[in-house]
Every structure is written in C-alpha cells, then in structure tokens.
Amino acid sequence: MYAYIKGKLVEKNPAFVILDNNGIGYLINISINTYTKIQNETDVKLHVHQQITEDAHTFYGFAEESEKQLFQQLISVSGVGCSTARMILSAMQASDIQQAIVNENVSVLEKVKGIGPKTAKRMILELKDKMMKMGDGKGVQPSSFAHNNIRTEALNALMALGFSRVQADASIQKAMKNTPSVNTVEALIKEALRTM
Secondary structure, three states: OOOEEEEEEEEEOOOEEEEEEOOEEEEEEEOHHHHHHHOOOOEEEEEEEEEEOOOOEEEEEEOOHHHHHHHHHHHOOOOOOHHHHHHHHHHOOHHHHHHHHHOOOHHHHHOOOOOOHHHHHHHHHHHHHHHHHOOOOOOOOOOOOHHHHHHHHHHHHHHHOOOOHHHHHHHHHHHHHHOOOOOOHHHHHHHHHHHO
C-alpha cells in the first residue's frame, strides 16, 4: 500500500496529474481542490489512495492528508465509489462537505452530480459522528450554514459569468481572506471580481 508519491509534475490538469518518480510516471487522479493547491508547483508530494480492481490499479492523490482521510470516509459509505467521492471533493471544499454532513443538509449534498437523496441521507447517517471527531479532535460542530451558502451562490454566479470553477474558487477564497466580514452574495462577487 502506498502512503504518498513524491516527484516532478510532468503533466497536470484538473482531473489528473502524471508524477515522475525516479523515471516512473504515475497517473494520479485528483480533485479540483488538489489541482488548485498544486497548480503553480513543479515538484509535489501527493498523499495517495490506491484502488485495486480486476482490470486496473488506480491512484487518487491529494495535496493534504486531511483531504485523503475525507475521501476514504466518503468511499466507506455504500453507494459512494472513488469517482463519486472525487466528484464531491471537486464540487465542494472539504470543510463545506463536513459541515453539510454534520448539519444534515441533504440539499447541499444533492447538488453534487451522482448524489441523490438516498445517498445523501446515507452519508449523513454513516458519517455524521465521524465528521464531528475528525481533524484536531474538536472536529466539525453544527453551525449556521449561511456563510457556506453565500460562498456556493457566489461560485455559481462567477461560473455563469464565464469564469472556470478553479479561477472562480481561487478568487472567492482570496476575497474571503481579504474581507472576512463579507456577508452577502453580491458583496462577495464584487470582492472576488476585484481579486481577478
């Protein structure tokens, strides 16, 4: 079992990277969150999960160990495979996924392609307690979801304006960091557009 692979990025796009490690090229599937974190890097260390099936050995790579752990939690749910888990991690930030599960917010989880109401409810049922214990021991606590909804709406609006998900997400993160007091969709979009 592989824990991580470290090497030179030979090719990268939002779906996968090819990582050269001592002359061996590893094709590793990634989420958009990981792509955002490594897009300006040339040498990286990716925490990997290996899926072994009858006809393939497939790697899934993550910029952070915490994202890998969340991925492994997601695929432990019946009906959530590796491709679906990667889709979830590409559609939402890890913290948003955890909050949606802890807050039993089915509608947020259902927005992800491939997740229906039954799967969303199963994720909540099987993962809520685990999400509350993950990370630093304090885990994720139930809270108001308003801030995350503002972020999601702003992201969708920017994408509707023609920006890529990666570009929109990066500018929103920058805007939220620069102006943490922002509390409306309109204000966040304006702030995000200023950072582009």
